[in-house]
Amino acid sequence: MGLKRLFFGSIIIVLFILCGCSNLGETNEVTIDSIDAEEVLTLDPDADIFQYDGVIYETNIEWVEDLSLTKDVQIGEIKTKNDISTDFVDEMSNKLPVGAKIFSTKERGDILIVESDGKILKYLAIDEG
Numbered sequence: 001m002g003l004k005r006l007f008f009g010s011i012i013i014v015l016f017i018l019c020g021c022s023n024l025g026e027t028n029e030v031t032i033d034s035i036d037a038e039e040v041l042t043l044d045p046d047a048d049i050f051q052y053d054g055v056i057y058e059t060n061i062e063w064v065e066d067l068s069l070t071k072d073v074q075i076g077e078i079k080t081k082n083d084i085s086t087d088f089v090d091e092m093s094n095k096l097p098v099g100a101k102i103f104s105t106k107e108r109g110d111i112l113i114v115e116s117d118g119k120i121l122k123y124l125a126i127d128e129g
Helices: 002-021 037-043
Strands: 049-052 055-058 071-077 101-105 111-116 119-126
Touching: 037 049, 037 055, 049 119, 071 111
Parallel strands: none
Antiparallel strands: 049 055, 055 119, 071 101, 101 111, 111 119
């Protein structure tokens, strides 16, 4: 009986080791969380930002301004303005007026174009990369 227990005990230990070392078909993903309004405004209190789809977008970034981008479809508009707190929700800005239209761009997924008061502004998605 002792040899049988030792054999089955060994098999169970080997199975635990194999299962522990395997990810059982799962993939490991690295995700980069988006930075929030508080973090951006702490670094630059004068930043011109808005939030869309959980992501903070910022304008007046030199290399983004130099890009030639084509406005695509309208995906939203600024619904609220918040220039007193860093608690942001989607379609909220700190400087853009309510009603400013948000467009995707044909060339890049991380840059949005905003049309406001006859001006075209380019906003880059800000992440903690």
